[in-house]
Amino acid sequence: MNKTKKTIFESAIKVFSTYGYSGATMDGIAAQAGLAKGTLYYHFDSKEEIFNYIIEEGMNLIKERIQETVDEQSDSLSKLKALIKVQLNMFYEQRDFFKVIMSQLWGQESRQIELREVVNEFIKNIEGYLERAMNDGFIKKGETAFMAYTIFGSLCSTAIYELINEDGININDIFENITEYILSGIQV
Template sequence: MNKTKISIFESAIKVFSISGYDGATMDEIASEAGVAKGTLYYHFKSKEEIFKYIIEEGMKLIKIRIEEVLKREDNSILKLKALCKVQLSLVYDNRDFFKVIMSQLWGQEARQLQLRDSIQQYIDYIEEYLEEAMNDGFIKIGEKSFMAYTIFGTLCSAAVYELINEDKNNIDEVVDNLMNYILRGIEA
């Protein structure tokens, strides 16, 4: 991404998180990015195109960061734990992006369908690590798609918990609790 696109990317996320998709305007995004409206339209034809761009780029950045961290792990269960930690860290570090994603998951507009497709690709990515952990005997063999959705949903819930209870727990503690509940359940 060049400097202008980075600025537009970051500004659009901020504007969408504050104003919502429907309330955000191209003028507001251009102003927040510190670019002329013509410059914004040079790079993006519409607000929908900007939204699509921030989802694509945001999800790419998440995947890149996860892969960087997971390269250092040689054990599939440690990879799952690292994946959880990275996803939660990314939510904390990019609260506005998370807010935009959560606000646009429902509905039938093209942007919402595209967002759900991006989430599905991410869940497929989680499935790969679950399959590896199953093959290594660290977790029992089961419906990996459902497990991946469960992990994703649990991570989203943990992120909401952390956002509401900010600074009350550290991320390592949250990930340890999360992995304990996922791997061992909550049954007494």
């Protein structure tokens, strides 16, 4: 990813996260990047291609970092806990990127259907760790799929919490609590 392309990558995330895909304009992305509109088209064929590039590169960055962190752990429960934590961390660091994903997850346009497939694979990866932890007896027998979605859902709740309570939040506090609720629930 060369310098200009990286500038576009970051600017596009900013603009897509602020206005959504349809609400974002090539003019807006160019302005945010401090580039002429024509330059966007020198590096990308279309708005859709910029979007796809963002999703692909953004997910790769996050997946790599998650993988690295999880690999540092040895047993399957530690891996799972590390996964939950680093995932929350990554998406918090890449808040704008996560907002792009969340806003584009819901429609029926091809871009959105493809995005859901990407997210599905991401969740399937979580599920893998859950299965190993289940086999090792660390977590309850049950539908790992639901559990995986619960973990992914915790990303959503964290993101929405952060979005609504923009000021004065302690992100580590949130991480601790969310992890606790996922693992042990809220009931006494």
